[in-house]
Amino acid sequence: MRTKEEIARALQNFSYLKEPIMTFFVTCDLCGRDADWHISLGLDHEFNLCYLCMRAIEEHIQSLAQYQRV
Incomplete structure (x- = not known):
């Protein structure tokens, strides 16, 4: 299981592709709810x-960027 901080760090350091999930029974990697977004950072x-969780991660990335500017 991944943590919010690990995923936020990965998304912050690389460009990523965010696609809606159109199938059922795909679970969120963080909380286990039904997933809405598939995020790809390349093949691996x-x-x-x-x-x-996606919103929380995006807010976490924004707060990190804001903290680094201060």
């Missing part, structure tokens, strides 16, 4: 995230 890093 892929994540499935629900809306809530």
Whole structure:
């Protein structure tokens, strides 16, 4: 199981492709809910995230960027 910080760090360091998931029974890698987004960082890093976890990660990335500017 991955953590929010690990995924946020990966998404912050690389460009990524965010696609909606159109199938059933795909679970979020963080919380186990139904996943809404498939995130691809190339061939070796892929994540499935629900809306809530994706939003939390995006907010975490923004707060890290804001912290680094100060």
